[in-house]
Amino acid sequence: MKYLLVMGLVLVVFWVWRNKREAERDAAAPRAPAPPQRETAVTEMVACDVCGVHLPKSEALIGGRGIYCSDAHRRQAGG
Incomplete structure (x- = not known):
């Protein structure tokens, strides 16, 4: 049991040392x-x-009566 505790402590120390580095x-x-x-x-x-x-x-x-996307729509609206 004490070997598990020592191994756990060594792993924690190693982890802290590595993160600090x-x-x-x-x-x-x-x-x-x-x-x-x-x-x-x-x-x-x-x-x-x-x-x-x-x-x-x-x-x-931009025509006389508004704003259009094409010349055909400008002529269609009469602007």
Whole structure:
């Protein structure tokens, strides 16, 4: 029975020693710089007045009566 207790104590001591050694190694290791944050461009979305499809405002056709997804819808609406 005492051999089991001694073996358990040795395993606990070894486990504590190993974890402490790993923590010291991690603290001493140089840290890699964080990757630069990319700025994400926010694009305003608009809906076509004829079919309701959402598309970026930069790709939309702006007519006299509204915003359209294609030239055919602009002509259909009379804008």
